Amino acid sequence: MRQNRWLLALIVLSLGLSLVSPGLVVPVSAQDGADASTAYILNMRTGPDVTYGVVAVLEPGTALVLEGRSVDTAWVLGSTADGALRGWVASLYLNYEPGFAAANLPVSAEIISAPAPPSAAGGESGSVDGATVAVPAPAVDPAAGVLAEVPLISMIGPRAREIFLHGQSLGNNPRVFTQVGECNIRSQAYLVPFGAGNYNLGPYADLQPTIEFFNAPVQEASNSWWYKGLTMGLGYTAQVVIDATFADPSVCAAGLSLLECEYERTRPSVAIINFGLYDVYWLTPALYEAALRQVVETSIDYGVIPVLTTFPTCPGDTSNWPSDAATRNQNRAAFNQTVYNLSREYSVPLVNLWRATQPLPGCGLLADAGDFQHISESTSPAGYAAFDGVENVYGFTMWNLLTLQVLDELRVNVLQ
Known part of the structure; x- marks a missing residue:
């Protein structure tokens, strides 16, 4: 079983x-x-x-x-x-x-x-x-609350199947997923090891079929694991990907946002979505909620299952640049609550990365070095996706495991 x-x-x-x-x-x-x-x-x-x-x-x-x-x-x-x-x-x-x-x-x-x-x-x-x-x-972290009891993977139900079938009518590829987020999601430490064959599933050998399932070419990449598309980049917020002014006119049709352009170019069935670590520096809770809601609704319109992901937080951020640290720390809790709320409202999958990374050193961030924006990674690429205990040390390794597991749940229960 x-x-x-x-x-x-x-x-x-x-x-x-x-x-x-x-x-x-x-x-x-x-x-x-x-x-x-x-x-x-x-x-x-x-x-x-x-x-x-x-x-x-x-x-x-x-x-x-x-x-x-x-x-x-x-x-x-x-x-x-x-x-x-x-x-x-x-x-x-x-x-x-x-x-x-x-x-x-x-x-x-x-x-x-x-x-x-x-x-x-x-x-x-x-x-x-x-x-x-x-x-x-x-509790030591103001972000703690309902998220402390939310399962690490949840909300995979009939609605995901409905979105998938809508996407099939539009020509989406069930063996393709894409990623939407800021520089952490663009990192070579995230998901790329599965495409490169540089991983150790350890006790999770039953996830191997999912690695093989998402092997269809995507644009210039040989498969989804390798692919890093238009909707991820340094300093990206949820507002950036829904604003057509950020789209490259040499790549995207006039009037399309980065998100719409990405979906039209790649025709994925799933999008892994993670915003928040940078958004807390620039957006208010209301702006973040509005932007992330549009990301979800656009995904559904395109028949792409949006997999929302909470983001790691850790106490200790005292820097008052570019905004007040106390307000920013409150916003972290509010933003993660928004991720959870939107997952429930639209009945779309949720990965509770926040909860999974709380026991990790630095809460899965480089917080011990005063960096609350970047997820921690193994000092060796061999550890990026090594599920032999390394996932209990580094944020990226834990995130790779959870992402592979949610994709596995979708493959088994929704995409086939």
Whole structure:
């Protein structure tokens, strides 16, 4: 069965173990007749969102009988196989029985009437909807909030399939993706190793078919992994790619924005989108929201699945250039919240890179050197995509792993 092992790696890196409230843990229950079982320690909630109360904390291997799903299939409603507990669980953290498809469950909006359990002693109970861990108080990063409980990969559901099929009617290539963002996304440390064959999948060998799937030529590049197109560049913000004044008239038709021109040139089915690390220096939350919303809507209009990505943040930015540091730090939290909100509003995939990089040195940034704009990378190119523990040290290696995993989910569940 396919498993989301990146969550386990993140939990081990963060704490080495999981602490849960006494009396709330449901023991392993392997029984016949179940539709799925939990892959990790998992919260069962009263509703299909991390904002709902916790009914119980399920141990890995807990058998579940499922009866419904959320519209995007990110959450499923069910009961433990013994009938003792009923509630919602995050679908990405389940191992399904052969032949069972959560997408075939009826859509439900039921909210379970059950009180939230008490917090674990010694700190606030913070669940990651993979696992419940002890969260020290107070939080050190103002960007922490709902993102601390949002899965690392989510919102891959029927809407993504609808966008893909619209793109097919326009002639988009299912084996092509592109990237939209600032200089970090343009880095040779990001995704290029998969095209160059310079990677080590380690325990993620099941991702190899996805590397091979996206091997169609793109413009001058041999495949999408190598390709660095028009919509990424030094200092780019979300506003730049939607403004036609930045488009090169020798390449783009009059009136097209960089984003529109890129989509017409490459006809991708997926766009990996990451803005924020530079936007916080130049845009207000309102301008950022408006620009990123237009990026999402333009992508959907072109039949391109927009994969939104939260960006790493780290406490300690005190520079007052070119704007006030306190305001900028608040904006980081606001911008990442916008990324999450737009993902939910448009039901498009989300990669929660922010949460994945929080346990890393410098929060996955070069923050220890006072650089809060650039993602950290291995000192050797061999480590850019080496998933043998290096992903728990460098931001780019973790980002490569998550991007490969979200593309794998799309390949299996949407693009074929």
